[in-house]
Amino acid sequence: MDQKIRITPGKPKKTIKKKLILTALFFFILSLLFFFAYESSSITGGTIGTKKTISNEGSFQLKAQLDDLNNQLSLNQEIKEIILEVENSNNILYFGKSAFNLSAQERARITISNFDGRIALNKDKVTNLKGKAGKISVNGLPLSSTSKSFDVSIGGELDYNLITLKEISLKKYEAIKTGEVNIDNNKLNIELHNESILIERFSGELSNGLITSLFGVKKPSLILKGNARNIEVEGKFKTSVLR
Numbered sequence: 751m752d753q754k755i756r757i758t759p760g761k762p763k764k765t766i767k768k769k770l771i772l773t774a775l776f777f778f779i780l781s782l783l784f785f786f787a788y789e790s791s792s793i794t795g796g797t798i799g800t801k802k803t804i805s806n807e808g809s810f811q812l813k814a815q816l817d818d819l820n821n822q823l824s825l826n827q828e829i830k831e832i833i834l835e836v837e838n839s840n841n842i843l844y845f846g847k848s849a850f851n852l853s854a855q856e857r858a859r860i861t862i863s864n865f866d867g868r869i870a871l872n873k874d875k876v877t878n879l880k881g882k883a884g885k886i887s888v889n890g891l892p893l894s895s896t897s898k899s900f901d902v903s904i905g906g907e908l909d910y911n912l913i914t915l916k917e918i919s920l921k922k923y924e925a926i927k928t929g930e931v932n933i934d935n936n937k938l939n940i941e942l943h944n945e946s947i948l949i950e951r952f953s954g955e956l957s958n959g960l961i962t963s964l965f966g967v968k969k970p971s972l973i974l975k976g977n978a979r980n981i982e983v984e985g986k987f988k989t990s991v992l993r
Contacts, residue, residue: 809977812949816929816942818970819958822877824870830917832869834860834876834910835959842905843893845886850893861887862902869915873958873970876908912959920952923974931981940983951979 839852843860852858867881883902886893894900927947931940954976961971 809951809953809979811934812952812954812974812976812978812981813932814929814947814949814972814974815961816925816927816931816947816972816974819871819873819972820927821925822870822872824868824878825915825918826868827866827919829865829869829915830863831914832860832862832865832879833912833914833916834858834862834908835912836860836908836910839909841908843886843888844901844903844905845883845893846896846900846902848893850888852888855889858888859890861885864899865902866899867902871910871913871958874909876904876910876913879904879908910959912957912961914955914957916955918953918956920956921950923947923949923952927972929971931983933981942983946982946984948980948982949974949978950981953977 836852836858838856839858841852843850843852852860862883863886864884865881866883868878869876869881870878880903881901882899883894884899886902925947926944927942928944929942931942931947932938933940952974954974957971957973957975959970960968961973962968
């Protein structure tokens with residue numbers, strides 16, 4: 751009996767190889783698209799109108815000059831130094847068992863060192879100040895002579911022209927602001943126009959009140975200088991450089 755032998759042709763090796771190459775090329779191009787999409791968003795700082803985050807394992811240097819404080823700021827902590835510039839004030843400054851009537855000075859620069867306690871302020875008033883201090887002076891003249899800490903407080907709300915708080919810590923600061931933010935010595939500059947800003951884990955110096963500009967003009971401003979762990983801005987980045 752004749753035997754029939756059926757030969758099934760195999761797939762050409764060239765066709766299989768070609769498909770493998772095309773598949774590999776497809777995934778390679780796809781991975782490149784994802785890679786450059788990610789890199790682009792990081793370098794440009796994000797899309798206009800979306801919320802973007804600059805986050806680092808460590809802290810980064812930050813300097814923000816914004817319009818003046820438009821909400822209440824309350825702190826209960828150690829503050830290296832509080833500097834208050836007041837004018838024509840009728841308030842009384844209490845320290846230890848003594849008191850100083852600020853009406854005796856047309857202009858007074860109050861310096862409270864090594865403060866530990868509560869302070870609350872808004873755009874032009876200190877609404878609460880009560881705690882312990884290591885040293886206090888008015889216009890450079892020391893009021894305290896003891897080496898021990900003593901109680902310090904004010905007799906009601908105190909109007910100020912300028913206040914500076916040195917070596918403070920803010921867990922979070924969030925507001926709608928206009929102004930400029932500089933990060934890591936001009937690596938990133940952000941210009942805000944009535945836009946939301948969130949600063950987290952800030953430590954450094956805060957000033958609020960009439961700040962003198964480079965041109966000698968006094969303008970109500972809030973200035974933050976120090977280090978932060980995170981900043982979020984909603985709006986348009988004028989300049990953005992990847993840290």
